[in-house]
Amino acid sequence: MAGAAAGLLWLALAGLVLARLAMACASWHWSLELSTHFAFQYALMALLVTAGFACLARPRGVGLAAVVLALHSTPLLGLTGAPAAPAAGTSEETRLLMANVRTSNANRRGLIDLVQAEQPDAVLLLEVSEAWLADLAPLEVEFPHRLAAPRGDNFGIALYSRRPLTDGRIVQLGAAGVPSIETGLEGSSLRLLLTHPVPPMGSGAAAQRDRQLEAVARRARELGPRVVLAGDLNATPWSPIFSRVLDLGALRDSRDGFGLQPTWSASLPSLARIPIDHFLVGRDVQVLHRSVGPRIGSDHLPVLIALR
Numbered sequence: 001m002a003g004a005a006a007g008l009l010w011l012a013l014a015g016l017v018l019a020r021l022a023m024a025c026a027s028w029h030w031s032l033e034l035s036t037h038f039a040f041q042y043a044l045m046a047l048l049v050t051a052g053f054a055c056l057a058r059p060r061g062v063g064l065a066a067v068v069l070a071l072h073s074t075p076l077l078g079l080t081g082a083p084a085a086p087a088a089g090t091s092e093e094t095r096l097l098m099a100n101v102r103t104s105n106a107n108r109r110g111l112i113d114l115v116q117a118e119q120p121d122a123v124l125l126l127e128v129s130e131a132w133l134a135d136l137a138p139l140e141v142e143f144p145h146r147l148a149a150p151r152g153d154n155f156g157i158a159l160y161s162r163r164p165l166t167d168g169r170i171v172q173l174g175a176a177g178v179p180s181i182e183t184g185l186e187g188s189s190l191r192l193l194l195t196h197p198v199p200p201m202g203s204g205a206a207a208q209r210d211r212q213l214e215a216v217a218r219r220a221r222e223l224g225p226r227v228v229l230a231g232d233l234n235a236t237p238w239s240p241i242f243s244r245v246l247d248l249g250a251l252r253d254s255r256d257g258f259g260l261q262p263t264w265s266a267s268l269p270s271l272a273r274i275p276i277d278h279f280l281v282g283r284d285v286q287v288l289h290r291s292v293g294p295r296i297g298s299d300h301l302p303v304l305i306a307l308r
Contacts, residue, residue, distance in 0.1 A: 103152065
């Protein structure tokens with residue numbers, strides 16, 4: 001029995017080695033890039049394999065598994081530790097709620113109840129259709145300022161705000177033909193950029209996603225150090241395109257110091273989810289708080305953030 005268990009552990013360890021190699025070669029092909037999305041799950045599995053070898057008193061297995069665990073844990077280090085302490089200042093705090101609501105989701109009440117409970121300054125929505133906008137009319141009492149480009153193909157987008165919008169506009173960045181929103185909020189020096197690229201399922205779609213994200217990142221850099229780039233980016237923090245967005249846009253991940261905070265798929269247990277819904281911020285933006293909200297009927301969990 002112990003021999004069979006050890007054999008399974010060695011097989012799992014070999015799979016983890018192959019996964020790490022795929023992650024290292026992720027920029028070579030879109031299918032290899034998909035392997036990067038599960039960095040947390042690989043690290044968790046490596047921990048279990050290490051513990052398994054320890055229980056079987058197999059020191060060689062423990063040593064090799066510990067090396068693999070270290071390799072898979074390294075990409076997660078930026079998410080550990082405490083968030084940076086807010087610097088003293090008089091700038092007003094801005095609270096944002098972002099949700100990919102899923103076009104086919106009929107639970108409009110779930111989103112409305114969440115907005116009323118959290119009372120953000122602005123609500124950023126993805127996958128909104130004309131039907132969604134009609135059913136969200138109750139929000140317009142408290143959030144009278146709106147920009148929206150509804151669609152029926154999962155790429156509709158909308159922003160509701162308590163404050164008047166400054167220089168708000170619908171833009172197309174990249175060649176996929178899907179809308180993004182760029183706007184400021186009166187009384188805040190932040191500039192918001194909301195986007196939703198196509199998922200990278202195939203070489204053509206992956207190329208479209210990458211071109212859109214690169215275009216969005218360049219626009220974020222143009223908007224300056226108080227920009228906030230938000231959206232379902234269809235990429236995790238361990239994807240090569242995510243690193244490129246941070247570099248091109250002079251941005252940092254608001255998740256740093258707040259933990260993994262995975263958002264997709266909402267129907268899975270927390271340990272099986274991956275983080276693809278993001279707030280990326282410029283160097284002059286302080287992240288005061290960041291959390292993931294409850295299920296609202298979508299396949300994504302909403303994200304709440306407080307910024308200064």
